[in-house]
Amino acid sequence: MPVYSISHVENVRVCVVMVGLPARGKSLIAQKIVRYLSWLSIKSKCFNVGNYRREIASDVVVNAEFFDPRNEEGLKTRKEAVNRAITDMMNWFSEENGVVGILDATNSTKARRDRILKLCRENSIEPMFLESYCDDQDLILQNIIDVKTTSPDYIDTSNEFATDDFLKRISYYEEIYETMDTKSDSDLTFIKLVNVNSQIILNRIESYLESRIVYYVMNLHIKPRCIYLSRHGESEYNLTGQIGGDSNLSERGWKYAKKLPELVLKSLGEENKHTNLTVWTSTLKRTQQTSSFLPYKRKLQWKALDELDAGECDGMTYEEIEQNFPEDFKARDDDKYEYRYRGGESYRDIVIRLEPIIMELERQENILIITHQAVLRCLYAYFMNIPQEESPWMSIPLHTLIKLEPRAYSTLVSRMKADIPAVSTYKEKGTSQLGEFASGTGISKSRDLIRDSELVTPK
Numbered sequence: 001m002p003v004y005s006i007s008h009v010e011n012v013r014v015c016v017v018m019v020g021l022p023a024r025g026k027s028l029i030a031q032k033i034v035r036y037l038s039w040l041s042i043k044s045k046c047f048n049v050g051n052y053r054r055e056i057a058s059d060v061v062v063n064a065e066f067f068d069p070r071n072e073e074g075l076k077t078r079k080e081a082v083n084r085a086i087t088d089m090m091n092w093f094s095e096e097n098g099v100v101g102i103l104d105a106t107n108s109t110k111a112r113r114d115r116i117l118k119l120c121r122e123n124s125i126e127p128m129f130l131e132s133y134c135d136d137q138d139l140i141l142q143n144i145i146d147v148k149t150t151s152p153d154y155i156d157t158s159n160e161f162a163t164d165d166f167l168k169r170i171s172y173y174e175e176i177y178e179t180m181d182t183k184s185d186s187d188l189t190f191i192k193l194v195n196v197n198s199q200i201i202l203n204r205i206e207s208y209l210e211s212r213i214v215y216y217v218m219n220l221h222i223k224p225r226c227i228y229l230s231r232h233g234e235s236e237y238n239l240t241g242q243i244g245g246d247s248n249l250s251e252r253g254w255k256y257a258k259k260l261p262e263l264v265l266k267s268l269g270e271e272n273k274h275t276n277l278t279v280w281t282s283t284l285k286r287t288q289q290t291s292s293f294l295p296y297k298r299k300l301q302w303k304a305l306d307e308l309d310a311g312e313c314d315g316m317t318y319e320e321i322e323q324n325f326p327e328d329f330k331a332r333d334d335d336k337y338e339y340r341y342r343g344g345e346s347y348r349d350i351v352i353r354l355e356p357i358i359m360e361l362e363r364q365e366n367i368l369i370i371t372h373q374a375v376l377r378c379l380y381a382y383f384m385n386i387p388q389e390e391s392p393w394m395s396i397p398l399h400t401l402i403k404l405e406p407r408a409y410s411t412l413v414s415r416m417k418a419d420i421p422a423v424s425t426y427k428e429k430g431t432s433q434l435g436e437f438a439s440g441t442g443i444s445k446s447r448d449l450i451r452d453s454e455l456v457t458p459k
């Protein structure tokens with residue numbers, strides 16, 4: 001079975017070194033890159049120097065003075081934190097076959113950068129610097145609000161104290177900060193993002209893997225927005241338990257389609273009721289029928305959002321598949337992510353065709369996507385960092401609107417059920433019967449706040 005993996009093609013390892021003052025969104029960018037690459041099965045991990053520092057100095061009260069370049073004790077601790085992070089990263093590269101390691105630190109001086117550069121070259125790892133440069137005061141303040149409400153350093157302090165203290169901390173870093181530039185750093189591989197992405201400077205981007213990362217960060221924005229996800233309404237095939245096909249909505253499916261505009265408005269809330277959503281559907285009738293009552297003008301059909309192609313099993317019920325292709329039926333249950341239907345697709349195949357969708361989705365603002373169970377699982381896995389072995393088994397019921405709100409360090413999820421019954425199309429492992437007998441994994445809670453940093457990174 002051909003397995004898609006950029007790293008196999010190139011056999012390249014990259015160390016992304018974050019550069020920039022505090023509150024420039026470095027950790028956010030670092031975490032997003034890890035989430036994106038992991039979703040594409042590229043082994044990646046973030047090494048956050050701040051976390052190491054908190055581990056070492058867990059008993060020290062950390063305020064701005066700690067970051068004064070003249071504070072010997074602070075310097076020592078911070079140096080040790082950087083050293084531990086680098087050591088762990090190098091071990092991870094060599095012992096766990098890491099492909100993209102991200103060193104999330106300020107690394108504000110050239111001397112520090114030179115040291116990492118040397119280490120990478122000694123270990124044949126490509127160093128790539130990623131600087132987030134920002135002099136737009138509004139952006140910085142917005143970031144500080146995000147940081148101080150989420151940073152472990154400010155858990156027990158008042159907002160006012162946190163903001164002042166953080167500004168002071170930044171000013172200490174500013175004393176020694178040396179930005180990257182195309183003259184003095186002309187021989188280095190780097191991306192410099194100026195004020196998020198109002199200007200982007202690229203220097204010596206060489207490998208394909210590096211250019212993927214560049215392309216991804218170029219598409220990121222930080223405007224607040226929400227992403228709505230919904231499956232199509234119940235289809236005629238769902239009533240008969242058949243998979244695939246291009247059937248019409250059932251009567252109840254049409255009811256859901258009619259209810260959907262109201263559901264969206266309710267979820268947007270009174271103050272946002274004029275929000276213009278962009279609507280994406282697949283090219284199949286059931287998603288377009290589901291979108292047909294939505295009042296929004298921008299509706300787009302994507303072939304890439306079509307349901308998983310069940311190949312020779314298209315149009316069969318799970319029972320028929322179990323009878324006709326018992327080995328396939330078992331193989332799919334054993335490894336649903338990798339199993340590819342005869343003449344059809346696997347979950348991995350879907351992730352590959354969804355990659356351009358994810359890129360475009362990062363660029364978009366408010367959006368509603370109406371698609372199919374397997375595709376939705378993959379999209380959801382990307383936003384919520386769900387490991388590969390779990391994502392194909394997540395329960396995503398019919399007639400339910402899911403709302404995702406990406407925040408600096410977390411994604412808020414809420415679900416809204418339309419009060420319209422539908423058959424369950426959920427199939428548990430080891431049976432051809434449909435229905436949720438136990439609770440599904442993943443999104444069964446009605447309202448979760450999941451912090452990216454607390455989530456497991458897929459293997």
Ligand SMILES: *[C@@H]1O[C@H](CO)[C@@H](O)[C@H](O)[C@H]1NC(C)=O
Pocket residue numbers: 235236237238241242243244245246247286307372373425426
């Ligand atoms: C629901 O029906 C559609 C066809 O209309 C099919 O593609 C989809 O797989 C069905 N869901 C399940 C899990 O049976």
Ligand SMILES: *[C@@H]1O[C@H](CO)[C@@H](O)[C@H](O)[C@H]1NC(C)=O
Pocket residue numbers: 246247248
């Ligand atoms: C779906 O609905 C259309 C229009 O109502 C109808 O012409 C078509 O035959 C239906 N298709 C199926 C497969 O039932």
Ligand SMILES: *[C@@H]1O[C@H](CO)[C@@H](O)[C@H](O)[C@H]1NC(C)=O
Pocket residue numbers: 274275276297
């Ligand atoms: C929404 O978009 C439509 C068409 O693109 C436009 O006519 C309308 O003014 C927009 N509404 C708002 C509130 O922006």
Ligand SMILES: CC(=O)N[C@H]1CO[C@H](CO)[C@@H](O)[C@@H]1O
Pocket residue numbers: 049078079082105106107108109111112
């Ligand atoms: C957090 C971090 O890595 N900062 C370091 C960047 O480099 C300077 C100079 O070597 C150090 O003093 C900082 O601790």
